[in-house]
Each structure stands twice: as C-alpha cells, then as structure tokens.
Amino acid sequence: MVALRRASTGACHYRGGDERVKAARTTKTTASKESLTPAKKLRVLVAKVGLDGHDRGVKIVARALRDAGIEVVYLGIHNTAEQIVQSALQEDVDAIGLSIHSAAHVTLFKDVAKGLKQNNASDIVIFGGGIVPQEDMPVLKKLGVKKIFTPGASLDEIVQFVKGIAGRN
Amino acid sequence: MNQRRKTFKNLSEIEINELYGPDDIKNIEYAHDLGAPGEFPFTRGIHPTMYRGRLWTMRQFAGFATAEETNRRYRFLLTQGNNGLSVAFDMPTLMGYDSDHSRSKGEVGRCGVAIDSLADMEVLFRDIPLDQVSVSMTINGPAIVLFAMYLVVAERQGVDFRKLRGTLQNDILKEYIAQKEWICPPNPSLKIINDTVRFCVESAPLFHPISISGYHIREAGSTAVQELAFTLYDGLTYVQSIIESGLQVDDFAPRLSFFFNAHNDFFEEIAKYRAARRLWAREMRRRFDSKNDASLALRFHAQTAGCSLTAQQPYNNVVRVSLQALAAVLGGAQSLHTNSLDETLALPTEEAVKIALRTQQIIAHETGVTDTVDPLGGSYYLEWLTNRLESESKSYFNKLDELGGMIRAIELGFPQNEIHRAAMTYQKEVDAGERVIVGVNAFTEAKEPLLKILRIKETVERRQIRNLRARKKTRTARKLNSALQRLERVAEENGFLMPPLLDAVRAEATVGEVCDVFRKVYGEYRETASI
Numbered sequence: 001m002v003a004l005r006r007a008s009t010g011a012c013h014y015r016g017g018d019e020r021v022k023a024a025r026t027t028k029t030t031a032s033k034e035s036l037t038p039a040k041k042l043r044v045l046v047a048k049v050g051l052d053g054h055d056r057g058v059k060i061v062a063r064a065l066r067d068a069g070i071e072v073v074y075l076g077i078h079n080t081a082e083q084i085v086q087s088a089l090q091e092d093v094d095a096i097g098l099s100i101h102s103a104a105h106v107t108l109f110k111d112v113a114k115g116l117k118q119n120n121a122s123d124i125v126i127f128g129g130g131i132v133p134q135e136d137m138p139v140l141k142k143l144g145v146k147k148i149f150t151p152g153a154s155l156d157e158i159v160q161f162v163k164g165i166a167g168r169n
Numbered sequence: 170m171n172q173r174r175k176t177f178k179n180l181s182e183i184e185i186n187e188l189y190g191p192d193d194i195k196n197i198e199y200a201h202d203l204g205a206p207g208e209f210p211f212t213r214g215i216h217p218t219m220y221r222g223r224l225w226t227m228r229q230f231a232g233f234a235t236a237e238e239t240n241r242r243y244r245f246l247l248t249q250g251n252n253g254l255s256v257a258f259d260m261p262t263l264m265g266y267d268s269d270h271s272r273s274k275g276e277v278g279r280c281g282v283a284i285d286s287l288a289d290m291e292v293l294f295r296d297i298p299l300d301q302v303s304v305s306m307t308i309n310g311p312a313i314v315l316f317a318m319y320l321v322v323a324e325r326q327g328v329d330f331r332k333l334r335g336t337l338q339n340d341i342l343k344e345y346i347a348q349k350e351w352i353c354p355p356n357p358s359l360k361i362i363n364d365t366v367r368f369c370v371e372s373a374p375l376f377h378p379i380s381i382s383g384y385h386i387r388e389a390g391s392t393a394v395q396e397l398a399f400t401l402y403d404g405l406t407y408v409q410s411i412i413e414s415g416l417q418v419d420d421f422a423p424r425l426s427f428f429f430n431a432h433n434d435f436f437e438e439i440a441k442y443r444a445a446r447r448l449w450a451r452e453m454r455r456r457f458d459s460k461n462d463a464s465l466a467l468r469f470h471a472q473t474a475g476c477s478l479t480a481q482q483p484y485n486n487v488v489r490v491s492l493q494a495l496a497a498v499l500g501g502a503q504s505l506h507t508n509s510l511d512e513t514l515a516l517p518t519e520e521a522v523k524i525a526l527r528t529q530q531i532i533a534h535e536t537g538v539t540d541t542v543d544p545l546g547g548s549y550y551l552e553w554l555t556n557r558l559e560s561e562s563k564s565y566f567n568k569l570d571e572l573g574g575m576i577r578a579i580e581l582g583f584p585q586n587e588i589h590r591a592a593m594t595y596q597k598e599v600d601a602g603e604r605v606i607v608g609v610n611a612f613t614e615a616k617e618p619l620l621k622i623l624r625i626k627e628t629v630e631r632r633q634i635r636n637l638r639a640r641k642k643t644r645t646a647r648k649l650n651s652a653l654q655r656l657e658r659v660a661e662e663n664g665f666l667m668p669p670l671l672d673a674v675r676a677e678a679t680v681g682e683v684c685d686v687f688r689k690v691y692g693e694y695r696e697t698a699s700i
Contacts (some may be wrong), residue, residue, distance in 0.1 A: 051260040051276055053349025056390045056476075056592050062700045063593060076698025077349055080272065102260045103515065103625065107275025133514045133622050151480040151513045152609045154600045 042166045045093040047075035049084055049112065052102035057129060061097065064155040065162055081108055085115030088124055095125040095165050105132050105148075106139055113144045125165050129153065180434045181392035182594070183557060189549035197552055202447070206542045208462075210450040212443050212555070213543035214501040215466040220539035226504035227529045228305060228470065232257030232282035233516045234629045236292035239282040243297060245519060251526055253504060254297070255305040257281035258315070263350045265311040265684030268633045277630035280516065285637045286679045290318040291325065299323045303334040305380070305470070305504075310352035312339040313365050313666060314683045317674045320373070336377040336426055336470070339365055342403040342575055343382045346584045347389035349696065352684055355576045357691035361666065362407065363414040368667040370421050377426040379407055380470065386584075387430035388476045390592020393441045394558055396430060398565035399575075399584050401448055406575040408457055418457045422464030426503075431493040432474040438493070439545060440554035442469065442500030448559050452566075471497035472506040478513045482608035483620055486510040491528050498532055499545055505529055515622040582699065589700070640677065649676040653686060660690040 046062040048055055055077050066072045073091045075084070088096050100108060109128065116122050122144065129149035132140070140148060149158055177185045186193075197203065204210055207217035216222060229251050232239045243254050259281040261273035267285050268277045277283045284290055294304075299322065308315045316337050323333055341358040344351045351358070362379065369378040383400030391399070404425065411421055429445065431438055449467040453459045473493035478486045487510050494507050507525040509517030517525070533539055545551050572578045579585070598604045605611045652673040659669045673683055 051264050051266075051272060051350070052280070053344075053351075054389075055349060056388070056589075059589055059700045060390075060593055060596050063589075066700070072700075074698055074700050076696060101280075102276055103279035104260070104275035111274075131513065131515070134619060135622075151478075152606075154610075155596060156600060 041069070041071050042095075042162065043071040043073065043091065043093045044095045044097055044162055044165075045073045045075060045084070045088050045091060046097045046099075047079050047084055047087075048077040048100070049079050049081060049098045049108045050100055050102050050104045051078060052100065052104075053077045054101045055099070058097075058099035060155065061099070061129065061158055064159055065097075068159045068163070070159075070162060081111030081115055084112050085119065085121075088116070089119055089121060093124060095127065095162060097162070098126070098128040100128065100130040100132070103131065105130065106136060106143075109140055109145050110143050127161065129158075179393070179437045179554075180432060180595075181394040181437065181558070181561070183394075183437075183554075183561075189553050191549065193549055193553040194556070197556070202556075203546065203552075207466075209454075209465060211446040211466050213546050215446065215468060215503075217542075219501060219542040220498075220533075221542070224533050224539065225498065225502050225529075226253040226303065227251050227526060227533075228253035228255045228303075228504045228506055229522060229526055230255040230257050230305075230307065230472065230506045231522070232259070233280075233623065234278040234282065234625050235633055236282055236284065236289040240293055240295050240297070242519070242522075243293075246522070246526070247297070247302070249523060249526055250530060253303045253305065255506060256293070256307060258306075258308055259283045260350075262315070262680055263308065263310065265314070265352045265680060265687070267679050267681030268630065268637055270681055273630075275630070277633050279625050283629070283633045284315065284318070284680065285633070286640055287318050287321055287674055287677050288636075288640050290315075290322050294319075294322055294326075298328070299326055300328040300332040303336075305336040305338070307338045309338055309341050309344050309348075310350060310358070311680055311684050312337050313361050313670060314674070314680050316365055316368075317667070317670045318680075320671065321674050330373040332375065333373050334375045336380045337365060338380045338382060338428070340379055340382045340403065340407075340428075342406060342579070343385050343400070345579045345694070345696075346386055346399060346403075347391075347588065348385035351694045353687055353691040354694045355579065357687075358694075359407075359410045360414075360663070361687070363411050364666045366411050366421050366424075367414065367416065367665065369424060370416060374424070377424050377468075378421075380426050380428045381407065382428040384428050384430045384472055386588065387432060387474065389588050390476075390595060391588040392591045393432065393434070393437050394561045395565070395584070395587055395591060397441050397445055397448070397558060398562035398569075400427065400429070401445060401452065401562065402566055402569050402575055404449065405452060405456060408453070412457065418453075418459045419461040419464050422453065422457075422459055423461060425468075427467055427469040429469050429471050429497075429502075430474050431471045431497040431500075431502075431505075433477050433489065433493065435492060435496050436551055436554055437558075438496040439500040440551055440558050442471075442497070442502070443543075443546075443551075443555045444558040444562065445469070446501070447555070448562060468503045470504040470506070471500070471502040473497070473508045475508055475512055478508060478510075479606060479608050480513040481617060482614060483510050483513065483618070485608055486513075487524060487528065490525060491532070494528055495532055495536070495538065498538055499543075501543065511620050511622055514620060516625075518621065518623045582697075637679070641679070644677045649673075649678060652676040653678055653682060656683065657686045657690060660686060 062074045127147040203212045206214035260276040366378045381404040383396040387396040446467045450465040509521035509525045511521045656669040
C-alpha cells in the first residue's frame with residue numbers, strides 16, 4: 001500500500017508510480033495544455049459516478065493505468081456528475097474514465113458530457129465501463145462517450161485505448 | 170510425469186497436490202473435528218437429518234422499478250416454487266435517499282425496487298401474508314428504517330411480530346470493506362444494529378436481525394480464504410458489540426445468520442462452508458463462552474457468484490450457476506439464490522429467473538445429492554482442504570486481533586487492500602491466460618447472441634417522485650414532525666431507537682427523512698480514495 005495524501009479536490013494523484021501529490025491546481029484557463037507540453041504526460045481522471053460503490057473494477061483499472069505510466073487522478077466512489085466535471089477541469093485531464101454498475105449510465109454520462117460542454121471542455125475524452133447492455137451503446141456514443149468496456153475486457157485493451165488518446169490530442 | 174501445468178492452484182492461491190490420502194488427514198479426530206451433523210463443531214451440517222428433513226429455502230433475490238412491479242414478480246416467484254422472498258432495493262434506498270433527492274437522479278428503480286415510504290412497502294407486500302412467507306431484505310445503512318416499515322406493514326396486515334420470519338442483512342462492516350453503500354460511521358452504525366438485535370430478541374424472536382455477509386467481500390475480488398476470515402471476524406465483532414450493549418450471548422446468537430458466495434472452485438467452496446461452521450462454533454465457544462448449541466451452529470444463505478458470470482456466450486452461465494449451486498448444497502446451505510444467465514447485462518427477465526430457480530429444483534429433486542447428509546465428508550481432499558481453509562482463516566484472525574479489531578483494521582484499509590490485491594492478481598492471471606474463462610479468454614466466438622433483457626422504463630423515476638410528493642401532502646405534519654423530533658432526541662441521548670422510529674414510520678416519515686436524522690446526529694461516513 002502506497003502512502004497517500006489527499007489534495008484539495010479530494011482525489012489521490014498517481015504519476016506513473018510516483019505518488020507525489022500535485023501541489024497546485026491548474027485549470028484550463030490558467031494553464032493550457034500546450035504550455036505543459038512536451039513534458040506533460042497523459043493524464044486521466046478515474047472514478048465511480050452515482051451511488052453505487054462496486055469499486056473492484058475501477059480500482060484495478062486505475063492501478064493498471066498507473067502501472068502503464070499514465071498519470072491517474074483517482075476520485076474514488078459516490079461522485080456526482082458535477083464533481084467529476086469540476087475535478088476534470090481543475091486537474092486538467094485528457095480523459096475521464098467512469099465506472100457504473102447501477103444501470104444509471106445514460107443519465108450520468110449525459111450529465112458529465114453536458115457539464116464538459118458547458119465549460120468548453122468537450123475535448124476531454126469520456127470512456128467507461130460496467131454493466132451496460134449493447135443496446136445502450138449507440139445512445140452513449142451519441143452523447144460523446146468514446147468507448148465502454150464491458151465485462152470480460154482485459155486490462156491491456158483498456159491501457160491501449162487510453163494510450164491511444166495521446167495520439168488524438 | 171507429464172502434467173498440464175507446473176503447479177495447480179485454487180482460487181485462494183493454495184497449491185493443490187496431485188493426490189490426497191490418509192496421511193493428509195491423519196490429524197483429524199472424528200468426534201472432535203467433524204462430529205455428527207447437528208452436533209459441535211457442526212462441520213457436517215447444523216441439522217441431524219439436513220435435506221432429508223427439509224430442503225433449503227429457494228429464495229430468489231428480486232426487486233426492480235416500483236413496488237407494484239416488484240410485487241408482481243414476487244407473486245410470480247411464489248407460484249413457481251420459490252418459497253422465500255428476498256428484496257433488492259434500488260441505490261437511493263440503499264444509501265438512505267428519497268427518490269426526489271438530487272443524488273437519486275437516474276438511479277430510481279434501476280437496480281432494485283424504489284421504496285420511499287410506508288405506502289411503497291405496503292404495495293410491495295400486497296397479497297403476500299407475512300406470517301406465512303419469510304422475507305429477507307438486503308439493506309444495510311438504512312436497515313433499521315426498512316425493518317420498521319416492514320413491521321408496520323405486518324401490523325396493518327394484523328400479523329403478530331412474534332410470527333414474522335425473515336432476515337435483515339444489516340451488516341455494515343462488509344459495506345466498509347467491500348460493497349460500499351453506507352450512511353453513518355462505524356460506531357453509531359453498530360449502535361443502530363444493536364438496537365435492531367435488541368428489538369428482535371424482545372419482540373420478533375423468529376427474525377434474523379443480521380446476515381453477516383461474505384458474498385460482497387468475494388464479489389469485490391477476495392479469495393475464498395479472505396471471504397471466510399473477514400466474514401467470521403465481522404460476526405465476532407457484532408457479537409462483542411451486542412454483548413457490550415447489554416445482551417447475553419445466548420439470548421441473541423441463535424438468531425445470527427450468514428451469507429456466503431458460491432464461486433467456481435467446486436471443492437474449495439464446499440470446504441469453505443464446512444470450515445465456516447467449525448470455526449464459528451469453536452470461536453464462539455472460546456471467545457464468548459457460549460453454551461447454547463443454537464448459538465454455535467452457523468446457518469447460512471448462499472448466492473452463486475455474480476462476478477463469475479460472463480457477458481460472452483451468456484447461456485454458459487446456466488452451467489456455471491448449476492455447478493456453484495451444487496457446491497452450496499453439498500456444503501449444507503439453509504437457503505439459496507441462483508443467479509440468472511443475463512445478469513452481466515441487466516436485472517434478470519422473468520424467463521431467466523425461472524431457469525435459475527429450476528436449476529435449484531433439479532438439484533433438489535433429480536440428482537440424489539439430498540438423500541444423505543454431507544455426502545462428501547471423509548474425502549481425503551475435502552477434509553484436507555477444510556483444515557487448510559480453517560488454518561489460513563485463523564492466521565487472518567490473529568492479524569486482525571493484532572491490529573486491534575475489525576473497525577481499526579478497516580480504518581487502516583487492511584481488509585480493503587488485501588481484497589484489492591487478490592482481485593488484481595486474479596485479473597492478471599485471467600489476462601495472461603493462466604486462468605481459463607470459457608468464452609472470455611478461450612473458446613471465444615466472434616459473434617455474440619443479443620439477449621432480450623429487462624428494461625426499466627424512464628417513466629419509473631418520474632412516477633415514483635410524483636407519488637412520493639403526493640403522499641407527503643396527505644400526511645399530518647404535526648404528528649410527523651413530533652415523531653421525527655422525538656427520534657432525534659432519543660438518538661442524541663443514545664436511547665433505544667426502535668419505539669420512536671416505529672412511530673415516525675407510522676406517521677409516514679420517508680426513508681430519506683429518517684436517514685437525515687441519522688446523518689445529522691451521527692454524521693456521515695466518507696472513505697479516503699486510494700488504489
């Protein structure tokens with residue numbers, strides 16, 4: 001178990017195996033992505049949204065992404081859509097990965113996507129995982145969700161997908 | 170000799186030998202370690218005749234959308250030979266929020282039934298006589314509230330509390346460890362639980378006030394050993410806490426029950442249930458000097474492992490569930506839920522639930538495994554494995570004792586981290602193909618069948634909120650407010666919560682309103698995020 005401190009956003013910060021807590025918050029308005037390149041690593045917010053606490057999958061995914069050298073901001077469980085959006089902006093992430101097992105995925109993904117749009121941050125990639133039936137995939141895609149990993153997905157698939165985000169941005 | 174693998178390991182990472190024989194169980198003394206069924210240490214079962222006397226209760230966990238729709242499902246299940254009910258509540262109810270709370274948006278009736286007030290609870294059990302059907306309720310943080318509602322429904326049906334049979338899950342420790350749906354911090358939560366136990370002892374003696382649950386610990390990724398150890402240790406923690414609240418061990422321990430997972434590794438699961446009975450009996454006698462056989466005998470419900478089901482080739486899940494259910498039966502379960510083949514996609518359809526229930530009926534009536542008690546007892550392998558699971562669990566008990574008990578261990582993140590590590594190891598083994606999951610990392614198919622699944626309509630949430638608001642308007646404000654104020658005062662004075670709570674429920678206080686009182690007086694639990 002790594003020793004962790006909580007930053008003001010309530011999140012744990014993991015920088016590819018380095019557990020330093022980010023000292024200052026950055027926002028899109030004060031620090032654009034360009035100003036942080038080329039040293040900036042891919043940065044992903046990982047969390048559970050809504051009321052369900054089933055965090056087995058999300059913790060494994062967060063850990064695997066970190067082990068793959070990606071900066072992970074892990075927000076834990078019971079986050080509202082607004083909390084996700086606010087944290088994503090404050091933490092200046094490239095992507096948001098959300099886990100849902102409560103069948104509330106359409107509502108909650110919609111609220112997150114809407115929040116990002118209202119803050120001119122639709123460039124942040126949204127992806128997710130959980131109990132999501134095939135027939136909901138087109139709905140989520142339309143909302144701007146890039147990818148949903150369903151039961152049986154391997155960690156490698158997820159890591160490769162997230163690494164692919166770097167190429168897009 | 171050529172073998173398929175260098176080592177063979179079960180799901181607890183225990184290395185399994187090529188062959189077991191008399192030498193592996195030579196330390197077993199029959200009367201001391203196994204005993205006759207129905208006798209200490211209950212390794213072979215808690216009843217002398219087991220399923221020859223009475224089969225297990227077939228209890229399918231169900232709940233979705235509104236109370237009305239779920240009531241219809243219950244009545245369907247009861248006509249199909251399901252003989253006990255088990256309520257699945259939706260996320261807002263599990264967290265103690267009303268359907269019109271901002272945090273409930275999108276979640277109402279989605280993964281369980283939405284219950285806001287007494288009116289919903291009355292509809293849920295309409296035309297179901299509560300003196301004849303036993304009802305289990307999977308509810309933890311707000312368990313005392315839903316229990317009070319259940320009692321008032323019984324009261325209105327004219328059923329004496331002393332006739333009520335059923336189970337309240339009411340196990341908050343495994344929520345902090347694994348399932349993570351809670352309201353208050355550990356100490357006030359234990360106080361609330363103690364009050365439900367006291368009420369049952371005094372007024373509803375056939376009701377099981379706590380179902381100490383390993384199911385969710387296992388679903389969160391633990392090994393069988395961790396499930397066994399953490400669950401029993403949670404049980405010992407409740408016993409200690411209830412004794413400290415002023416009850417005598419043998420007054421309440423006979424009403425404690427357990428809930429275990431039935432996972433894939435067939436023999437490991439059977440050994441787990443047998444080890445659980447032996448360990449519980451021994452620890453209850455050693456730690457609490459319990460004298461009553463009924464306090465020492467571990468009763469349990471089992472549910473097949475949801476996390477073992479695959480979204481790929483979903484019909485294969487019927488086979489997985491059959492084998493898991495068979496393990497639970499060979500392990501001596503008192504009641505059983507079998508999962509439906511479509512549960513990796515959504516809540517089950519009526520058709521899928523029927524197959525799951527029929528699976529139990531086939532095991533009960535066609536296989537012959539119910540004809541004799543503990544049919545696998547005496548198997549070299551099974552007895553060796555039962556011993557091994559017991560001794561590994563005891564190592565965890567020692568560790569938890571050293572840490573200062575389960576609440577301290579939870580604060581330190583100990584059980585959570587052990588489970589996370591096991592889940593990570595398992596996932597890596599699956600990803601590497603070291604553990605074969607049929608249809609997922611072997612024998613895969615490019616095209617998957619599209620199953621017809623149960624959809625919860627968008628209108629459910631709106632309808633539930635509309636009904637809730639209408640109900641709220643018909644209440645007598647003075648009666649309601651004074652009941653809630655009295656509840657708050659009793660909570661602040663650390664008094665017995667059940668009497669004022671029953672009055673609040675009779676005055677139609679909602680789940681959210683009562684839980685707000687708890688949040689105000691006791692505070693809310695928050696977990697520090699970590700991976």
